[in-house]
Amino acid sequence: MPAAAQVYCVGGAVRDSLLGRQSDDQDFVVVGATPEVMLAAGFRPVGKDFPVFLHPHTQAEYALARTERKSGRGYHGFTFHTTPDVTLEQDLARRDLTINAMARDVGGHIIDPFNGQADLAAKILRHVGPAFAEDPVRILRLARFAARFADFTVAAETLCLMQGMVQAGEVDHLVAERVWQELAKGLLEVKPSRMFDVLRACGALQRLLPEVDALFGVPQRAEYHPEIDTGIHTLMVLDQAARCDLPLSVRYAALCHDLGKATTPADILPRHHGHEGRSVGLCKIMSQRLRVPNECRELAVLVAREHGNVHRAAELKASTVVDLLERCDALRRPQRFQELLAACQCDFNGRLGWEARPYPQRPYLQRMLAAVQQVNAGAIAASCSSPGKIPERIRRARIAAVAAVSEDAAKQPE
Template structure:
């Protein structure tokens, strides 16, 4: 073979950080598509030449350069040729920590000083070409959530300019959601939203969330005061518990209504639950959030304060909550609602380790309601029109009995 292969990108970065790197990407210098085919590689992709290794099936891309031709992340023309150097290929990458290569012998090729930025914990763009792809803002924010790295001052300024130039407005919903969903599942997802807010991108892609900063809350219940600060604390608590994506998204969006509460009811935010539904629906529609994320977020938005007051509720009110949440048919989703509510209660300054008995309490009441044999009741009803009412009465009695047993 008259070409050279290098491992590049995230695999090199994560190996240097001592982190697992299960997925490896490769770049090939000095090759033509014909040479790759002759060596047994299988072609994939349409935008630029990418091939699968005949044995490992890992992706090998020909070294290439890119030229910006239009707004957005689709507006590029790629040039792949045998004379494109490794340094030229690495120069088109987003961050210095992603612009390193490793030879077959294990030597690191680092023309843009990515190792220095790894040691310093900095996210820094490789070249001004960073500004040509708005997705890079989202990716950088996601890396901040994963590694806890800071953004270099010059990179923050470049991102702010990209937002001002309207590049972020060219992003399509599917790509925004893809990056946000990945970031939500990182170790410290709050860092992603802090980066996006600092550069102005959050106000463009999720203005409903961005509006929470600067909105005050009751200091006795929310010592952190600011709604935006609270929201990120709730999100990080959900991440700390290793909750799935729907719970984290619900944690992020549960208080959107507080940005719309009239000034005369601040900082109590009366009716913020119902006020939050419209902006939440708009956000989910714009981002095209998956159904499971959308449904749990709406449920959390509408019901979280009622869940917090679980011990005050009458048996009939509890049963109505179960029915609105479809808890009898979907107990697993109801458990996710309780997890999101627990994160909300503990995502406050000084409350991270506070008890949250409401979750176990409502779970026990749901078990009691589920114990009712609806089929047996139906068989005993002479009039089919009475079945639903009889089942509800039996479930309410079961909930009341469990409340009495628990002393509530």
């Protein structure tokens, strides 16, 4: 690196160090250099849009200081300018939030031209400048940061700017892959409900996830849902999954499990007969539009379809329990079945005042699955003289195993 070039640590690593948090990523900006200089120093180029290089030893990302100009719709519509005369402050000015627009030099000094430290202390998410409005992905990023920093508030002027972006149709140009990428990150944050609160407040939720937005204001029976509002319940279930540190697939299933309640006929509210089937259909539509990975989509459909049956597990006949296990493919995919049960428990506990209630259905169905797993299908097949009768004999053995365990469970003292 030539003596004229200056290197700064930027972005999340600076923010997290000021918050006393550990940061996994270290990003650097180089001021006063050219691509040729970086290559000569052994850095490896990556990316197509602007010059980013990997350090030859640490593999950390080093980007040349740059400015950008809006040249089209959506988040792809930018042209970038990188020359040795681009300053650090010009580079920081194009960043999204003030708390992400700080730098640290090699001596440890913080460069903070947009008062990010003050906003960190005040716990405010604030845009750096008007350029925020040029990139609709920043709405999703801010919402994701709200889920990470759950006690931060969005600056009023930033929320107003986001609302204007939505009204101008900017979010309509986001591609599905990028929406899912940011959504998945937000779902994995400490309080994912905050992401949806922010998206709803600026109007982006209705444009990006209309199936979820439609849940708000839909009533449920108060004796089963003291929180009443279906949208609020959905976010409570999602936060319950986060508190239990459950994987992305379960959190996405939590988001989707009651989508059908938004389409319940008005004349039967607050009851929601048949909402499971409607939830499956809407879950498939939303998942296809967002291009959700198969693992997440499949579990979400399973939870949407079966959560009512899981809640009623203790009332089911042995044959119906076996039907449930087979329909869920629990014998071949026991881990996914465990995730189904975890999601159903989050659905049960994600209700106002129900957060600590026991959910015996989960261990009950775990015992039922263990009993069915003990049935030796191979031995039954080998002892059966008529191949056509094998499936029914296996089924009868499974039902008998479930019935025996269920009977033992009924004898246990409360």
